[in-house]
Amino acid sequence: MLQVTMTKGLPDVTLVLEGELDMATGDILREVVDGLDLEKLNSITFSLDGLAFIDSTGIGQLIGYYRSFAKHNTQVYINNNNKDIEEVLELVGVREIMKT
């Protein structure tokens, strides 16, 4: 299961993710992100410290946001201090394109 909490609102949004982010739970995050007003959004930070699990599909979803928000000049950041999650992010190549 995935829990998404917005700890900081517009224009610089921070979303704290807890639980598991994969194909099965991606819709929960999508719902929250789709509810944001893109006109007022300046940047979005995904905090992954509380994540217990993420796979390549979950990472793919975050990369998807990075690419789509770039068209609106919205910055996307990934905030993570979880060693296991960081290793997977690096393996898939996220750190080569997305900032911390």
Add this chain to the structure above:
Amino acid sequence: MSERPSIGPLSFTRRHLILLPILICITALSLSYAVYHRFTEDTIEYVHTLLLESEIELSAGSFLQKLTSRLNHWTYVWCVELLIFILASYFISYLIAKYSLRMEEAVQQERVERERLFTTYKQVVQAVTQGALQLLSPEEYEREYGQDQPLLTLDIQDKSDITHIRDEVDRFLMERLDNWEDPLRSRALLCLSEAVTNVVKHTPGGQILVFIDSTGPRFHVVDRGKGLDLNKLPYMLFVKGFSTGNTLGAGFPIMMRYLKQITVCTSPNGTALVLRA
């Protein structure tokens, strides 16, 4: 490569022998029917003419003689036409046989080419990955794992199964393996999740089978998809994030990094991944 068999006009093939009598029967029947029609119409008309003549001067003997001569004429026509049709049938059956043989040769050549490609990939992949990735043909897979009885079998149908399978396998191995703890546990579950996600994304469904070897857990993720495209294998191995419907997806680098060995067996009937954690 096998030598192409010569096909001459007199070289009978199996197909000739099957097709020829069928074609002869069909053409002979249609011919007989056509000739019979023409013969009856002609004979009726001829007899009618003779009967009109007989009113004047025709004797019974002369009448029969003229009728017999007419019948002989029709027998001759029938024989000639039958001969022409037999020759035509033979020629048609010969053309069909030649075409089928060529098609069969093309299929055979394609199969030989695929086998050659498979053997080459198998050797290259094994060498490049130092045995971490193995390719097996369906026959080899059956020989190696066909007799194994899984300890746990779970169906893969939709995305809700991804979390369910991860939890079920985790619980199952927790009870049976003393060393089922991090980092082995989290890495194995991540790789399993990647393989199951691929099944959900790209195939109509499948199953996961769980075994325990002396070296650790072994998962078989079997799907009913169209199989992997071996031509894309180099991209899967060397291009980060490369993913299409018939590759192992973006999770492949993760699986290669965290698993002891991945065995791939793919055919047009589906793919089986053997993951050793």
